[in-house]
Amino acid sequence: MVLVQALVSGILIGGVYALIGIGLTIIFGVMRVINFAHGELMMIGMYLTYFLFTLLHVDPFVSVLITIPIMFAFGAFLQKTVINRILGSLPQNQILLTIGLGLIMSNTVMLAFTSDYKILTTSYSSSSLHIAGISVSQPLAVSFAITVAITAALYWFLMKTDTGQAIRATAQDREAAQLMGINVRRMSILAFGIGASLAGTAGALISPTYYVFPQVGSAFTLKAFVITVLGGMGSVVGATLGGIIIGVVESVGAVTISSDWKDVLVFAIFLVVLLVKPSGLMGKSRM
Amino acid sequence: MRTRLTALIALLCLAVPGVSFAAGKVKLGFVNTITGAEAPIGENLTNGVTMAIEDLKKKGIEVDLVKEDDTGKPEKALSAFEKLATRDDVAGVVGPYTSACANAVASRADQYKVPLLVPVAAKEEITQKGYKFVYRLNAPADVYSSVILDTILALDKPKTIAYVYANTDFGISTVKTAKEYAARVGLKEVADEKYQKGAPDFRSTLSKIKGLSPDLVFMVSYEVDAITLMRQSKEIGLAPKAFLGAGAGFTTAQFLEQKEVSNLVFSSTQWTDDVNWPGAKDFYNRYKAKFGKEPTYHAACAYEAMRIMAETAAANGGDREKTRAGLRSGSWKGIMGDVKFTDYEKFTNQNRHEMLVQQIQAGKYETVSPAKYATKKPVYPFRWK
Amino acid sequence: MKSRAASAAGTVLLLAALAVLVAFPAFVSNPYALHIMILLFLATGQGEAWNIIGGYTGQYSVGHAAYFGAGAYGTLVLLQKWNIAPWYGAWAGVAVALLLSLLIGTICFRLRGPYFVLASIAVAEIVRLTVLNVPSVTNGAEGVLISDLPPFTIGGWVVTDFSTKVPFYYIALALAIVTVLATWAVQNSKLGYYFQAIREDQDAAHSLGISLNFYKNAALLISAFFTALAGVFYALYVRFIDPTTVLPLDLSVQIVLIAIIGGIGTIYGPMIGALVLIPLSEVLRSNVIADLLIKSGLVGVDSGLGIFLKGRLAQAHVLIYGILVVVVILFMPQGVLGFVRKLASRKEQG
Structure with a gap:
């Protein structure tokens, strides 16, 4: 019974992890840049959600509609002004640049809104449904449903639209795509915008059951790396799977092994995947 | 210039x-x-x-x-x-x-x-x-645990206790003293769960503890982890005879504001505003x-x-x-x-500072122990609203 | 002709700088000043050590905290639990770090580029979590605190009892110098030549018969050795360690920053990086600037700006740090040293 419970909550929380991972994987796929500021983008999404809720009384789940375009614009702006300038440069410089950007984001937020924890209390923050003795967190169930919808929409966009195919082509081979007349610059801006809005959405969805503070991002950045590598860098389906696997491993690991060793387990799985199949679970089919 | x-x-x-x-x-x-x-x-x-x-x-x-x-x-x-x-x-x-x-x-x-x-x-x-x-x-840390366990022992004879706490210096040193004290008064430990500060999901750990149905759940958490823990305890339906929080996250105004989940939680504190x-x-x-x-x-x-x-x-x-x-x-x-x-x-x-035990009653922190400072009687056992 | 004169002048300058550093404690006894110098030497050591694997061999490890922590923990745990003097315990710590580097090397060097970076982070995180979760050996989150160091004696003669900062100053200086010399030796040896060949093009190096696995591991081993020594020093100097101070990801990033801000793959780079970062972070952290501006009367204490500076600028230091990182990467991709060289060569040309 405890195990089933762990499995259910693991899958639900894994949905949110998946969104963070998908955002990172798209950015990496198109630009080959590991975004160390990914958690900070999520943090900004959380603050947006928080202020939309407390100031304008927009429900966190509805606010996703506002958060997505704002975060898209922010991501596109970052790509255009900063990230784009280092696309060809050394990988360690790319890493440090995104680390620097992360520091700037989290500390600007801290100066503006202090380092206080902000808690978003909705009427359903601790509600749950009980199905056959298993409790299902209501807000998590809703956010899982939204995650599924967004992932499906994104998949359709990437597979069926011209722009989506252009993004995929860029991810597969940047130079070839350029030769074929694809505006690679524009695709990069799109990709970073999508990545940022997905991170922001994940932030919005986790807000009703979690809390917000300027340094909240770093833990999620690390998680996003694990998820992305697990699924195969650049693979959307892989990141979705990876997110759910990590959610389940954490949750089931906490009851079967112990809550303090479960994080070691996550990293150990990460390493094993890196060694046995560095291209990840879905590595071959980029995106 | x-x-x-x-x-x-x-x-x-x-x-x-x-x-x-x-x-x-x-x-x-x-x-x-x-x-x-x-x-x-x-x-x-x-x-x-x-x-x-x-x-x-x-x-x-x-x-x-x-x-x-x-x-x-x-x-x-x-x-x-x-x-x-x-x-x-x-x-x-x-x-x-x-x-x-x-x-x-x-x-x-x-x-x-x-x-x-x-x-x-x-x-x-x-x-x-x-x-x-x-x-x-x-x-120091030992008083955080002894003062709150004393409060409960004055009310009842609980038999079992579960620990859930942040894997930090404060968490570990406080639970260490709680364990020593619990052993002395004959409380049996049924679970010992450390967690990484800031984790978003305690549901599986809490449902495991629910399965062991301890009389007391003793928690040491910073700031908002306390809220996450209590929210998810409610979700899972974990209901011991008392939730005991050692200072920090259980004594903040933000915790108090979470009326749905914070009611009747005991916490030890260095200070309250209603003491004399x-x-x-x-x-x-x-x-x-x-x-x-x-x-x-x-x-x-x-x-x-x-x-x-x-x-x-x-x-x-x-x-x-x-x-x-x-x-x-x-x-x-x-x-x-x-x-x-x-x-x-x-x-x-x-x-030799005297620590206080407070309990949230009707949306307010009330000092419930030691008796000479108490403003309200403790409410025991715990129940969800 | 000109270059020989320049290098002679450089040597003289270097020796002069060294003489100043050696004589420094004789003229400045303020412990705070010594403390800053010690941090500077420590950072130089860390940066140079990373430089061997990151700068020369081109393997961007973001997990060096693991070696630093291994050195620190090895020393203090042995001292606290078994009362083993640190000058022996240190080598146990270093040995642990070396074993760890071999293990990590075997695992991670099969991966390249971003995968290697992520794997190095993961391994360092596993080390941190493991230290956190075996309190019987490491004291876990509570950390290891040593109140007093045993005096360092040879025979019956007490060399130093560590009651002031001066012995630490010289140890740190020696450590920095040895690390720099080792980097120099590596750079001018066949080993360094192979390292750089691997950095420039792994596949080409491999086809020339350079064993990638062997030389990458060799570079990591050297790098881990000096990083662990820095860790040992840190532990003895601060006398308190816990997983969040000697093993976190932040520390790994910090080490990389020292080298990259200065300029990687050069001997002077990490020195310059340390010279930029350590004083900057100290000045920003202690809010000296705001104090000076207010005291000088440039900014009124009760004016809005004054209140902001005093109350909030202290909080802004990490922000400024972040801005610095971004600016350096965008405008000086070869680090400060590379930037200065570029400026110099531009001047020479016209």
């Missing part, structure tokens, strides 16, 4: 140690966590100290305060303390906030012969090493008016520590050795009740 520049240069030259102490004027240091992950609690200490400085000014004590940020890292705290001791020539230092930083800094106070007053760090070791220059205002300690209520009101939120016990501890340090240092003309002796021999009465630094059991220069 030119004269200003000259002034600046002149000042740069003067920025060498060399401090004179006018009557009622004193230079003190304050090491706190202003940035980094511990910053949210650190802010309470900053506010408490800000109020203390204002109040001291009214009493004619002008404090030249040098604030240092340790970012929650011991080596930064050491660097800050060394700067205060040697470059700023302060008469005494209040801080640091976290156990890890305070522990590291305490080991150097004797070396530099600078009086250090630790306002709120809980680790027992800090005042157990026989340092001459280290004083502590708050009660002189000025406690007044401090609460003025703090709330000034900063727009309720003071936590951290704020009260920092306020009182700064007051004691400043008054003692001012009375001794800023002389470090005399200030140390002043701390050692003096006694104070204020918003933290009676303060006196003594040696007992393994402790030295430790204020």
